[in-house]
Amino acid sequence: MWGVVVFVMVLSVAAEFQSSAGLGVNWGEMASHKLPPETVIQMLKDNGITKVKLFDTDSSTLRALAGTGIEVMVAIPNVDLAAINDYQNARKWVTYNLTRYLYPGGVDIKYVAVGNEPFLAAYDGMNLNTTFPALCNIRKSLIDAGIGDIVKVTVPFNADVYGSPIENPVPSAGRFQPEIADLMTDISRYLYKHNSPFLVNIYPFLSLYYNREFPVDFAFFDGTENPVFDAKTKINYTNVLDANFDTLISALKRIGLGKMDVMIGEIGWPTDGDINANVLLAKRFYQGLFKQLAVDQGTPLRPNKYIETYLFGLIDENKKSIAPGNFERHWGIFTYDGQPKFQMDISGEGLNTTLIGAKEVKYLRNMWCVLNPKVKYQIENQGVNKLGDNIKYACQTSDCTALGYGSSCHGIDVEGNASYAFNMYFQVHNQAEKSCDFDGLAIVTFKNASREACKFIVQVDSLSSSVQPSIVHLLILSLIFLVIHPSLCDVFLYR
Ligand SMILES: *[C@@H]1O[C@H](CO)[C@@H](O)[C@H](O)[C@H]1NC(C)=O
Ligand SMILES: *[C@@H]1O[C@H](CO)[C@@H](O)[C@H](O)[C@H]1NC(C)=O
Ligand SMILES: *[C@@H]1O[C@H](CO)[C@@H](O)[C@H](O)[C@H]1NC(C)=O
Ligand SMILES: *[C@@H]1O[C@H](CO)[C@@H](O)[C@H](O)[C@H]1NC(C)=O
Ligand SMILES: *[C@@H]1O[C@H](CO)[C@@H](O)[C@H](O)[C@H]1NC(C)=O
Ligand SMILES: *[C@@H]1O[C@H](CO)[C@@H](O)[C@H](O)[C@H]1NC(C)=O
Numbered sequence: 047m048w049g050v051v052v053f054v055m056v057l058s059v060a061a062e063f064q065s066s067a068g069l070g071v072n073w074g075e076m077a078s079h080k081l082p083p084e085t086v087i088q089m090l091k092d093n094g095i096t097k098v099k100l101f102d103t104d105s106s107t108l109r110a111l112a113g114t115g116i117e118v119m120v121a122i123p124n125v126d127l128a129a130i131n132d133y134q135n136a137r138k139w140v141t142y143n144l145t146r147y148l149y150p151g152g153v154d155i156k157y158v159a160v161g162n163e164p165f166l167a168a169y170d171g172m173n174l175n176t177t178f179p180a181l182c183n184i185r186k187s188l189i190d191a192g193i194g195d196i197v198k199v200t201v202p203f204n205a206d207v208y209g210s211p212i213e214n215p216v217p218s219a220g221r222f223q224p225e226i227a228d229l230m231t232d233i234s235r236y237l238y239k240h241n242s243p244f245l246v247n248i249y250p251f252l253s254l255y256y257n258r259e260f261p262v263d264f265a266f267f268d269g270t271e272n273p274v275f276d277a278k279t280k281i282n283y284t285n286v287l288d289a290n291f292d293t294l295i296s297a298l299k300r301i302g303l304g305k306m307d308v309m310i311g312e313i314g315w316p317t318d319g320d321i322n323a324n325v326l327l328a329k330r331f332y333q334g335l336f337k338q339l340a341v342d343q344g345t346p347l348r349p350n351k352y353i354e355t356y357l358f359g360l361i362d363e364n365k366k367s368i369a370p371g372n373f374e375r376h377w378g379i380f381t382y383d384g385q386p387k388f389q390m391d392i393s394g395e396g397l398n399t400t401l402i403g404a405k406e407v408k409y410l411r412n413m414w415c416v417l418n419p420k421v422k423y424q425i426e427n428q429g430v431n432k433l434g435d436n437i438k439y440a441c442q443t444s445d446c447t448a449l450g451y452g453s454s455c456h457g458i459d460v461e462g463n464a465s466y467a468f469n470m471y472f473q474v475h476n477q478a479e480k481s482c483d484f485d486g487l488a489i490v491t492f493k494n495a496s497r498e499a500c501k502f503i504v505q506v507d508s509l510s511s512s513v514q515p516s517i518v519h520l521l522i523l524s525l526i527f528l529v530i531h532p533s534l535c536d537v538f539l540y541r
Pocket of ligand 1: 138142
């Protein structure tokens with residue numbers, strides 16, 4: 047126990063010398079074939095990225111982040127919120143998933159994100175009862191563990207928790223959505239009182255995706271013919287980020303929190319999987335965003351201010367749910383294998399530079415699985431459904447999002463479609479011989495099957511580099527005495 051206290055004190059001194067500036071990225075790991083964390087961390091360093099936001103507390107990732115000086119936000123997934131409504135579970139969570147990484151030379155964990163967009167309209171109120179108590183329990187646990195000053199709590203909210211009324215759609219009329227206004231008020235005040243930021247995810251791409259009438263140039267940063275004029279503040283809004291951010295500022299002001307610190311937890315643009323998801327528009331978006339961030343321009347209601355920002359995301363993730371759309375698997379500023387997608391200058395100086403990609407990536411062999419050209423005759427005469435069924439099967443457990451409308455492989459012929467699907471299945475199954483059959487329709491080839499814009503990938507070899515979990519950590523943990531403490535949450539003292 048004393049050892050832990052001493053570690054913590056050393057760490058708090060070190061934390062004071064950390065600079066707050068710098069760009070962050072969201073490091074999601076919903077991929078079938080992950081790059082080794084060490085490789086990803088080298089990419090971060092090579093590109094001057096100093097902060098990462100994680101979606102959990104994956105131990106191999108956190109162990110690799112130790113001693114790197116990279117600032118880390120860890121997260122509690124929504125599915126764990128209910129359990130953490132029990133204070134004892136919150137204490138355990140902090141011990142097992144947090145304090146074990148806080149030793150001298152350990153991980154610079156600065157925030158715990160409690161839930162991920164827990165009040166997203168699509169979740170239908172599922173997390174409304176559990177988020178605030180979990181937030182409170184985690185904060186209390188941090189304090190009881192002696193790290194309340196080092197590690198802060200926050201909640202990443204989707205921008206759908208606030209808005210302006212339809213009859214007055216301007217930023218100055220911003221308010222929290224009426225159905226959750228009381229809860230949002232309580233949580234925001236709680237965060238503010240405890241020096242935690244309001245964390246919001248803002249997606250100009252989605253404004254465009256969900257509303258095809260949305261003026262395209264308003265999603266970017268290079269001016270618009272039709273600015274949104276806010277009569278109350280006399281401000282002309284020329285991009286959706288400013289307008290959205292200031293809507294939140296107005297909502298906070300309305301509840302007396304006009305000075306609350308706001309951070310952007312996720313922002314970015316996908317490069318495939320939709321008509322507006324492509325390299326050209328992504329490049330345009332990021333160029334404008336970086337330019338604005340570089341000069342600490344802030345927004346009209348928060349001018350000349352550094353806004354801490356985390357890009358979404360780092361690397362494409364082929365296991366993300368595509369319920370919101372096919373673009374979900376293409377948010378990375380790097381491809382699945384850690385290579386830059388386009389010219390990007392994160393310094394915001396508009397230089398024609400490229401990000402530095404992952405080094406020494408290990409790939410599977412140069413092999414592809416394609417439709418056997420010899421069975422073509424068969425397909426045309428009797429096998430159309432057999433082919434269709436096999437394509438469907440291949441796509442179910444792999445990623446065929448590039449085949450959809452508006453995507454990079456849309457418009458290739460039906461044979462190309464089949465080959466693409468078969469190859470994705472083959473690669474996701476580590477090129478196992480059995481995974482290139484499809485009722486005898488498929489065949490392995492050593493010739494690159496890519497077609498112009500439609501890339502047929504060779505997967506990363508993630509088997510040869512998987513990390514074994516350390517038993518030593520668990521042994522040490524079992525020796526740490528857990529302080530039993532009654533719940534002291536002040537959650538319900540607010541109303
Ligand atoms: C640590 O985090 C994981 C992943 O979120 C969770 O499943 C596990 O229950 C946590 N451990 C404890 C002791 O709470
Ligand atoms: C949340 O609590 C309210 C009031 O106790 C209850 O009516 C509602 O069913 C609960 N919601 C969920 C998702 O548990
Ligand atoms: C806002 O923009 C409109 C259209 O460009 C322009 O007519 C108007 O003068 C602008 N108002 C202010 C206050 O800048
Ligand atoms: C930027 O650099 C790339 C490759 O380094 C080059 O192909 C491209 O023409 C350059 N673009 C401009 C605008 O200079
Ligand atoms: C290829 O597959 C996509 C996605 O399943 C589909 O939308 C498209 O129509 C197919 N194209 C052909 C030529 O079959
Ligand atoms: C296959 O070809 C594509 C497109 O020409 C290229 O981008 C890719 O690197 C090639 N793959 C391999 C493994 O050589």
